[in-house]
Amino acid sequence: xxxxxxxxxxxxxxxxxxxxxxxxxxxxxxxxxxxxxxxxxxxxxxxxxxxxxxxxxxxxxxxxxxxxxxxxxxxxxxxxxxxxxxxxxxxxxxxxxxxxxxxxxxxxxxxxxxxxxxxxxxxxxxxxxxxxxxxxxxxxxxxxxxxxxxxxxxxxxxxxxxxxxxxxxxxxxxxxxxxxxxxxxxxxxxxxxxxxxxxxxxxxxxxxxxxxxxxxxxxxxxxxxxxxxxxxxxxxxxxxxxxxxxxxxxxxxxxxxxxxxxxxxxxxxxxxxxxxxxxxxxxxxxxxxxxxxxxxxxxxxxxxxxxxxxxxxxxxxxxxxxxxxxxxxxxxxxxxxxxxxxxxxxxxxxxxxxxxxxxxxx
Amino acid sequence: xxxxxxxxxxxxxxxxxxxxxxxxxxxxxxxxxxxxxxxxxxxxxxxxxxxxxxxxxxxxxxxxxxxxxxxxxxxxxxxxxxxxxxxxxxxxxxxxxxxxxxxxxxxxxxxxxxxxxxxxxxxxxxxxxxxxxxxxxxxxxxxxxxxxxxxxxxxxxxxxxxxxxxxxxxxxxxxxxxxxxxxxxxxxxxxxxxxxxxxxxxxxxxxxxxxxxxxxxxxxxxxxxxxxxxxxxxxxxxxxxxxxxxxxxxxxxxxxxxxxxxxxxxxxxxxxxxxxxxxxxxxxxxxxxxxxxxxxxxxxxxxxxxxxxxxxxxxxxxxxxxxxxxxxxxxxxxxxxxxxxxxxxxxxxxxxxxxxxxxxxxxxxxxxxxxxxxxxxxxxxxxxxxxxxxxxxxxxxxxxxxxxxxxxxxxxxxxxx
Numbered sequence: 001x002x003x004x005x006x007x008x009x010x011x012x013x014x015x016x017x018x019x020x021x022x023x024x025x026x027x028x029x030x031x032x033x034x035x036x037x038x039x040x041x042x043x044x045x046x047x048x049x050x051x052x053x054x055x056x057x058x059x060x061x062x063x064x065x066x067x068x069x070x071x072x073x074x075x076x077x078x079x080x081x082x083x084x085x086x087x088x089x090x091x092x093x094x095x096x097x098x099x100x101x102x103x104x105x106x107x108x109x110x111x112x113x114x115x116x117x118x119x120x121x122x123x124x125x126x127x128x129x130x131x132x133x134x135x136x137x138x139x140x141x142x143x144x145x146x147x148x149x150x151x152x153x154x155x156x157x158x159x160x161x162x163x164x165x166x167x168x169x170x171x172x173x174x175x176x177x178x179x180x181x182x183x184x185x186x187x188x189x190x191x192x193x194x195x196x197x198x199x200x201x202x203x204x205x206x207x208x209x210x211x212x213x214x215x216x217x218x219x220x221x222x223x224x225x226x227x228x229x230x231x232x233x234x235x236x237x238x239x240x241x242x243x244x245x246x247x248x249x250x251x252x253x254x255x256x257x258x259x260x261x262x263x264x265x266x267x268x269x270x271x272x273x274x275x276x277x278x279x280x281x282x283x284x285x286x287x288x289x290x291x292x293x294x295x296x297x298x299x300x301x302x303x304x305x306x307x308x309x310x311x312x313x314x315x316x317x318x319x320x321x322x323x324x325x326x327x328x329x330x331x332x333x334x335x336x337x338x339x340x341x342x343x344x345x346x347x348x349x350x351x352x353x354x355x356x357x358x359x360x361x362x
Numbered sequence: 363x364x365x366x367x368x369x370x371x372x373x374x375x376x377x378x379x380x381x382x383x384x385x386x387x388x389x390x391x392x393x394x395x396x397x398x399x400x401x402x403x404x405x406x407x408x409x410x411x412x413x414x415x416x417x418x419x420x421x422x423x424x425x426x427x428x429x430x431x432x433x434x435x436x437x438x439x440x441x442x443x444x445x446x447x448x449x450x451x452x453x454x455x456x457x458x459x460x461x462x463x464x465x466x467x468x469x470x471x472x473x474x475x476x477x478x479x480x481x482x483x484x485x486x487x488x489x490x491x492x493x494x495x496x497x498x499x500x501x502x503x504x505x506x507x508x509x510x511x512x513x514x515x516x517x518x519x520x521x522x523x524x525x526x527x528x529x530x531x532x533x534x535x536x537x538x539x540x541x542x543x544x545x546x547x548x549x550x551x552x553x554x555x556x557x558x559x560x561x562x563x564x565x566x567x568x569x570x571x572x573x574x575x576x577x578x579x580x581x582x583x584x585x586x587x588x589x590x591x592x593x594x595x596x597x598x599x600x601x602x603x604x605x606x607x608x609x610x611x612x613x614x615x616x617x618x619x620x621x622x623x624x625x626x627x628x629x630x631x632x633x634x635x636x637x638x639x640x641x642x643x644x645x646x647x648x649x650x651x652x653x654x655x656x657x658x659x660x661x662x663x664x665x666x667x668x669x670x671x672x673x674x675x676x677x678x679x680x681x682x683x684x685x686x687x688x689x690x691x692x693x694x695x696x697x698x699x700x701x702x703x704x705x706x707x708x709x710x711x712x713x714x715x716x717x718x719x720x721x722x723x724x725x726x727x728x729x730x731x732x733x734x735x736x737x738x739x740x741x742x743x744x745x746x747x748x749x750x751x752x753x754x755x756x757x758x759x760x761x762x763x764x765x766x767x768x769x770x771x772x773x774x775x776x777x778x779x
Contacts (some may be wrong), residue, residue, distance in 0.1 A: 077681040094697045104683035223501035
């Protein structure tokens with residue numbers, strides 16, 4: 001089966017609410033059929049606006065959105081056939097679970113027995129069989145959430161939009177729901193566009209993630225690439241933890257460059273978005289990529305003073321004063337070899353230049 | 363363990379219930395003292411007057427107290443033929459006492475209510491009674507006027523014996539107890555109260571309907587518009603509230619009269635001929651227009667408070683699931699506003715059913731309501747017991763409507779804001 005690679009297509013979409021500020025700027029985004037794509041970004045970054053334009057509750061100020069190659073700007077929401085899960089579930093409080101699920105089928109004029117069958121199937125998919133006659137108010141948050149998911153899928157839409165659906169749940173429930181939604185997606189192969197501001201949620205669930213900031217997609221790639229190879233400092237900061245050094249490029253040499261930090265030391269880094277000598281840059285390094293007292297040969301070796309030690313059980317977080325950065329974080333695995341980590345000690349820290357990415361200055 | 367001792371004890375061995383009561387007592391007393399002034403106020407201004415009204419509407423002690431001996435001697439009389447000498451004698455004694463105390467006028471008014479013709483024969487009796495000789499009062503009284511020899515008049519006196527009566531209530535629905543003691547309708551051309559009751563219900567119903575139809579879109583707009591516009595609109599809704607009721611009604615008079623603004627406008631745009639201006643005041647139209655305008659905020663506010671709580675994402679969910687805007691409204695939004703509709707309709711209907719000033723000023727003859735009739739009896743005829751009876755019937759009607767409403771919608775579903 002050949003997959004439709006631009007099942008949903010945002011083509012040069014701009015959106016402004018007041019004619020002064022662009023909330024979404026020149027958005028170009030292709031979503032493949034069957035994909036789980038997440039729009040991730042801080043609040044006010046334009047991700048929910050994109051979702052609302054796709055659902056039909058907002059119209060693009062400029063540009064066009066295509067669904068399965070057809071422009072949809074002039075199609076009202078109820079004719080788009082897109083399932084949607086809302087932030088606070090938006091279950092109809094005056095209807096039972098059954099009636100909530102039957103609503104999209106009834107408006108599509110399905111027969112009674114067919115409705116029963118589909119509702120049954122959708123409820124068993126979210127393991128809520130037997131809850132048909134409860135009112136939404138009698139369900140727990142997690143159960144309401146599952147009803148909302150079931151309702152968005154019960155009429156077999158090709159595309160489902162989810163607007164921060166797990167935002168109101170507590171941590172444990174949120175994690176188990178993440179897996180549940182992921183499994184549902186895998187088993188029925190529906191295309192999902194998911195909006196969240198929680199990066200761990202995005203990393204666990206998605207095929208691809210679009211990081212939004214300031215109305216623009218900063219990076220669109222798979223979760224591992226996003227984490228390992230951020231293309232700019234916003235993405236590096238936003239996804240996961242990150243140690244940064246501000247400095248100036250002094251020596252470009254193909255796959256590596258030297259960066260002179262503000263305190264005068266030079267480090268070797270991987271040039272990503274710097275072009276030539278003299279460029280200002282922010283070097284980004286993941287905490288787990290820096291090792292202490294290692295025997296491996298690495299091209300960056302420095303001494304740092306331990307400022308703070310936080311015990312986390314399986315690992316210890318260590319805050320160092322390193323090369324003028326007092327917020328340098330290390331994650332040290334809990335092993336017998338690392339027993340000399342005490343406040344005030346000097347330790348050796350090393351990393352590969354490949355992992356130190358020289359990005360745009362902040 | 364508690365099943366053995368029967369009671370749960372606190373650590374110190376005092377039964378838990380006793381201990382709890384002791385601990386809560388202070389709070390309970392405080393709470394009661396806080397509400398006590400209000401309770402007293404309600405008792406004095408609400409419960410007592412209604413109780414007094416109830417007493418007044420059924421009270422018929424006046425005649426009973428004026429003729430104590432007569433009613434005592436009448437106990438043995440079967441009412442078929444003229445009463446025995448004993449009754450005549452005690453009536454004479456009672457009457458003489460009243461004449462001495464100059465209270466015979468009241469008696470004649472009261473008896474005349476029961477049967478026409480008492481006034482003149484009592485007057486005559488008073489004149490002649492001065493010269494009565496002792497004994498054989500039956501002959502002497504019957505000689506005063508032929509009506510005294512008519513058993514009907516004696517029966518009329520007997521009918522006033524009970525200290526309590528339902529006749530005011532019967533009068534309120536155009537019925538009365540006839541001489542045989544049966545409850546019958548009054549003659550057709552004298553039935554005015556039933557028409558008034560029906561008209562009151564009709565006007566209250568249509569005013570409620572009109573208010574609902576107009577308030578629903580306004581409340582929806584109020585609940586969904588951005589803050590700066592909705593505040594302005596809210597002020598527009600509340601502005602009439604802040605204006606005196608009389609001023610508002612008077613301004614409707616200016617607008618609606620035959621030479622008024624609305625008529626002038628109709629003539630100007632050629633809708634009606636100048637010599638054929640429609641009458642929009644001193645009839646039902648005037649009452650409808652003015653009452654709807656005045657009661658509109660009472661519908662808007664409960665609706666608004668309910669609509670404000672309905673999340674806009676519910677309508678969106680309805681649409682995204684495939685419902686047309688109409689279906690999303692009808693199946694999702696509308697059912698959620700029913701508590702507000704219930705509260706608004708109940709409020710407007712109950713207010714409308716007892717409305718007084720507006721119909722009195724713009725209603726004319728065909729636009730007045732039962733409350734105007736009550737006011738008429740309070741101020742003009744001074745028949746307070748009848749006014750009380752009608753007031754209580756109105757109250758009972760309102761309670762009945764509330765009861766029906768509770769059965770249909772459920773009071774728990776009302777949301778007044």
